[in-house]
Amino acid sequence: MTSRVEIPENLSPITRRGVSRIISEDEFTAMLRRGQPLRLKMGFDPSRPDIHLGHVVGLRKLRQLQDLGHQVILIVGDWTAQIGDPSGRSATRTMLSHAEVLENAESYMRQFFKVVDRDRTQVEWQSQWFGEFTLANVIELTSRFTINQFLHREDFANRYSQNQPIAITEMLYPLMQAYDSVVIESDVEFGGTDQMFNLLVGRELQGMMGQTPQQCFMMPILVGTDGVQKMSKSLGNYVALEEPPQEMYGKLMSLPDNLITSYYEYLTDVPDADIAEMQHSMESETANPMDFKKGLARYITAVFHDADAASAAESHFEKVVQRRDLPDDMPKVSLSDIAELPMNRLLAQTGLASSNAEARRLITQGAVEIIHPNGERISVTPGDAPELRAGDVIRAGRRRFVRLV
Helix, strand or coil, X not given: CCCCCCCCCCCHHHHCCXXXXXXXXXXXXXXXXXXXXXXXXXXXXXXXXXXXXXXXXXXXXXXXXXXXXXXXXXXXXXXXHHCCCCCCCCCCCCXXXXXXXXXXXXXXXXXXXXXXXXXXXXEEECHHHXXXXXXXXXXXXXXXXXXXXXXXXXXXXXXHHCCCCCCHHHHHHHHHHHHHHHHHCCCEEEEEHHHHHXXXXXXXXXXXXXCCCCEEEEECCCECCCCCCECCCCCCCCCECCCCHHHHHHHHHCCXXXXXXXXXXXXXXXXXXXXXXXXXXXXXCCCCHHHHHHHHHHHHHHHXXXXXXXXXXXXXXXXXXXXXXXXXXXXXXXXXXXXXXXXXXXXXXXXXCCCHHHHHHHHHCCCEEEECCCCCXXXXXXXXXXXXXXXXXXXXXXXXXXXXX
């Protein structure tokens, strides 16, 4: 662990920007002022193989503190992922095999280190300590808390009141996450606001076991591209870190205007004063929100790809979406392979939609059209079976095209 820690004169960028709540903020601030390297814990369950921008809010905070000299400790939840954390969910989550967990973890860490410095991060796998746990260890751990305490957690309380099942294994999840904090002697644990209960259990367990209770550092939930719900792959309102540049840029351009400044605040280093000026100019209608949104999309695409890729993605967006020109290069599909398929299956088979369900949604929303070589555009509606010819282009959404040959 490094012994040199920078103490910034102004702590506001750390404790205020991109922060929902710190328990306890006074204690955390005092720890920063002491100038001793802190052990910063963030755990992840590799239950899914990808990271989206919602996760980046917390990762940027870790990198910010890491650059000051504090120690980031990444806990790979290879045991808890096999249990499933129900936080924010209304149902039990499916258990994963250990092989699935390892495969997801490899993908997750590749993306994690796009933000956090790999060389200055300590990676720990839960199996290092839980692999040696006995039944006696489990009983001793569970004896420190009551069922009543856990039923006060919002998702458990909701399910209990609705007579929905709560697996005993799910009750173990917060205890195991808390024990991670004890093992690594965490000073600060990071998570979203939906993780507050679990973080507080860790703080309480450390106190019970004679350690200084960790600080709980919670980041705000990033609203997805739909402008309504938390960013989530299952809701389709996400921007993944490994999206191709054109897809990443295009998704960011689909943000509602009211999310522009929050994305700047949580995901960029643009100064607060500049963001406030953006907000004022949009409210007073002295600037076009599209210009700020382009700047945001270009910034984020450059971070996860590079400046040239961001510039090319912007040019593609202006050509295809704003001017409604056809892209210069698009996938080609043989007409004979898809001519007999209903439109929803055609979209899924050609990659214009990720599934039949998404294809039906796109058609219902009027987001699918056939573009003939002469420029005529035919909108596809539910139940349509349009005649397709070689040379036609099928567009699904704003950014997906195939040409029939």
